[in-house]
Amino acid sequence: MTKTLDYQLGLVPYSRTTLVNKIKAQLSDHRFQHVLRVEQTAIDLAEHYGADVERASIAGLVHDYAKQRPDAEYRQLIQQEKFDPDLLNYGNGIWHGVVGAYLIEKELQIHDAAILNAVRRHTIGAPEMTTLDQILFVADFIEPGRDFPGVEAAREAADESLAAGVRYEVANTLQFLLARQQKIYPKTIATYNAWVAK
Numbered sequence: 583m584t585k586t587l588d589y590q591l592g593l594v595p596y597s598r599t600t601l602v603n604k605i606k607a608q609l610s611d612h613r614f615q616h617v618l619r620v621e622q623t624a625i626d627l628a629e630h631y632g633a634d635v636e637r638a639s640i641a642g643l644v645h646d647y648a649k650q651r652p653d654a655e656y657r658q659l660i661q662q663e664k665f666d667p668d669l670l671n672y673g674n675g676i677w678h679g680v681v682g683a684y685l686i687e688k689e690l691q692i693h694d695a696a697i698l699n700a701v702r703r704h705t706i707g708a709p710e711m712t713t714l715d716q717i718l719f720v721a722d723f724i725e726p727g728r729d730f731p732g733v734e735a736a737r738e739a740a741d742e743s744l745a746a747g748v749r750y751e752v753a754n755t756l757q758f759l760l761a762r763q764q765k766i767y768p769k770t771i772a773t774y775n776a777w778v779a780k
C-alpha cells in the first residue's frame with residue numbers, strides 16, 4: 583500500500599487525513615470546527631503575508647490538540663518534565679499551548695521547531711515572535727467563528743499588518759483578564775510590554 587503524503591515538506595510523517603483524524607479524536611466537535619477555521623485563517627494570512635502556507639496549515643490544525651486533557655495529566659507532566667513550576671499556579675488556558683507542544687511532538691511525531699514554537703506561543707505570545715508565531719496567534723483570535731466585542735477591530739488590525747493584529751490582541755486579552763480579575767501569567771505581561779512599545 584502506498585503512503586499518501588499530501589504535505590510536501592515531510593513535516594508530518596503520515597497523510598493529512600491521518601493528522602486530521604488524530605486531532606478530531608481528541609476534541610469535541612465544537613473545538614474541532616474551531617481548529618479547522620483557525621487552519622483556514624492561518625493559511626489565508628500566510629498567503630497574504632508571504633509565509634510558509636504548509637507550516638501555517640499544520641500549526642492551525644494542531645494548536646489546540648491538547649486542549650481537552652485533564653488538569654491532573656498536565657500537573658503531572660509539568661513536574662515530570664521539569665517545566666516552569668510557576669505553571670502549576672495557572673490552568674488549562676496556559677498549559678494547552680506551552681505544555682501542549684510537548685504532547686504534539688511526542689504523540690503526533692511533529693518535530694518542526696517553527697510549528698512547535700508557534701503552538702507554545704499561541705495563547706501567551708512572546709516578546710519576539712516569528713511570522714508563523716504571529717500568524718497562528720492572530721488566526722486563533724480572528725477566525726470567522728469568533729464573536730466578541732472588538733473582534734471586527736482585531737480583523738481590521740490584522741488586515742493592516744500582522745504586528746498590528748498582535749498588538750491589538752495582546753491589549754484586548756490583557757484588558758479581558760484584568761476586567762475578570764484573572765491571574766496574569768508573567769509571560770503574557772512581557773508580551774504586552776514588548777508589543778505595545780513596537
Ligand code: GDP
Pocket residue numbers: 646649672675676679704705706722755758759764765766767768770
Ligand atoms: P482557545 O484555546 O482557542 O480558546 O484560545 P487561546 O489559546 O488563545 O486562549 C485560552 C485562554 O487563555 C483564553 O480564555 C485566554 O483569555 C486565556 N489567557 C491568555 N493569557 C492568559 C493569562 O495570562 N492568564 C490567564 N489566567 N489566562 C490567560
Ligand code: FE
Pocket residue numbers: 645646649678679704705722
Ligand atoms: Fe488555544
Ligand code: FE
Pocket residue numbers: 616620645646722
Ligand atoms: Fe484555539
